[in-house]
Amino acid sequence: MKNQIEEVKSKFLSEISSVEDEKQLEELRVKYLGRRGIIQSLFDKLREVPKEEKPALGKLLNELKELAQGKYNEKKLEIKGKKAKVESFVDLTIPGRLKYTGRKHPLTQTLEEIKKIFIGMGFEVASGPEIEDDYHNFEALNIPPEHPARDMQDTFFIEDKIILRTHTSPVQIRVMESKKPPVRIIAPGRVYRNEAISARSYCLFHQVEGLYVDEGVSFAELKGTLLAFAKQMFGSDVKLRFRPSFFPFTEPSAEVDVSCFICGGKGCRVCKYGGWLEILGCGMVDPNVFKFVGYDAEKYTGYAFGMGVERIAMLKYGIDDIRLFYENDFRFLDQF
Structure with missing residues (x-):
């Protein structure tokens, strides 16, 4: 199971690095951090492992969840910052451009x-x-x-x-x-x-x-x-x-x-x-x-x-x- 945790961690970090907008980020959150996400499914499997391995594996799972949540929050702030920067260049007080009306020569x-x-x-x-x-x-x-x-x-x-x-x-x-x-x-x-x-x-x-x-x-x-x-x-x-x-x-x-x-x-x-x-x-x-x-x-x-x-x-x-x-x-x- 330790190998599974490391594999999920690696995939998550790879996928979140390529996220570019809020829609993709939300899909990634549901996939890994949702109530039926991949990380939760690993917690469910924890009850099947021997008692002596549970503490160590539980610690690794908690660290994975904290890592995933932290990276998610960072990415969310990054996307919002980019969006705000783009919107700051739009001056809503400028009059709209009239469409050119064609006419006969x-x-x-x-x-x-x-x-x-x-x-x-x-x-x-x-x-x-x-x-x-x-x-x-x-x-x-x-x-x-x-x-x-x-x-x-x-x-x-x-x-x-x-x-x-x-x-x-x-x-x-x-x-x-x-x-x-x-x-x-x-x-x-x-x-x-x-x-x-x-x-x-x-x-x-x-x-x-x-x-x-x-x-x-x-x-x-x-x-x-x-x-x-x-x-x-x-x-x-x-x-x-x-x-x-x-x-x-x-x-x-x-x-x-x-x-x-x-x-x-x-x-x-x-x-x-x-x-x-x-x-x-x-x-x-x-x-x-x-x-x-x-x-x-x-x-x-x-x-x-x-x-x-x-x-x-x-x-x-x-x-x-x-x-x-x-x-x-x-x-x-x-x-x-």
């Missing part, structure tokens, strides 16, 4: 607002691939190889005739190839151009282009559509100004300015004291484009327009650097 907000306005005017939303072929991106839009208009759209080439689209106009071609008039769509999406990154230009940006083709579509309808858009986007007091311009896929073509909604057209820093802000380009679809998609240019007419989402957002929110949209700085994004 300012470009997403602007794009959704643009789409909502045109959908309300009867336009459908169409999409197409961002990796395009040269034919849909240029040739079918009346921009043949070596045409000077290609110089305005410095392009990322993946292969000889495969590129990252430079505008969303290819979507218009793909829709007209698959659908007969009437066609009334907007084509929002990302586009890519190999431009030097600066406060006013970036290697990728977002466009929304529109197309309406049917019998008897006129420039007056184009002006009315864009005026309705501008009033909903920038306020009911804005005015439009159309300036003659050139686009290979429209004829006649125009640049469209909106009266500055910041100063009311009087002149300010935003409009560079001119009273007008350029927002988009537009025009009547060139008959040559209809030939590429199999439309009868004698029967159908149409108009097209295109705007940069970043441009609209910068004007609307007074942002002076396009790079802010892509830097993921919460100090900027939290404002929207």
Whole structure:
């Protein structure tokens, strides 16, 4: 029995040294010091040993029990001290941290607002691939190889005739190839151009282009559509100004300015004291484009327009650097 006492002592000391929390300590107490624990079972066996051995064995058992109880008390104080030390670093008077609430990117907000306005005017939303072929991106839009208009759209080439689209106009071609008039769509999406990154230009940006083709579509309808858009986007007091311009896929073509909604057209820093802000380009679809998609240019007419989402957002929110949209700085994004 003496060997059993020594074995229990050794196991107890080994197990209590690895105890790390109050739960483990309580389990160890029940196992060794409980009313049905290992040490109590040794006391029960004491009545079975010869009388002459009982005093010596009884002394060893009492010493084991005292040792176990003492080590238990020490461990209990040690665990409580560690817990108190950890809790002392918690300052309950500090205000709690608010969870960050996600929100939509300012470009997403602007794009959704643009789409909502045109959908309300009867336009459908169409999409197409961002990796395009040269034919849909240029040739079918009346921009043949070596045409000077290609110089305005410095392009990322993946292969000889495969590129990252430079505008969303290819979507218009793909829709007209698959659908007969009437066609009334907007084509929002990302586009890519190999431009030097600066406060006013970036290697990728977002466009929304529109197309309406049917019998008897006129420039007056184009002006009315864009005026309705501008009033909903920038306020009911804005005015439009159309300036003659050139686009290979429209004829006649125009640049469209909106009266500055910041100063009311009087002149300010935003409009560079001119009273007008350029927002988009537009025009009547060139008959040559209809030939590429199999439309009868004698029967159908149409108009097209295109705007940069970043441009609209910068004007609307007074942002002076396009790079802010892509830097993921919460100090900027939290404002929207």
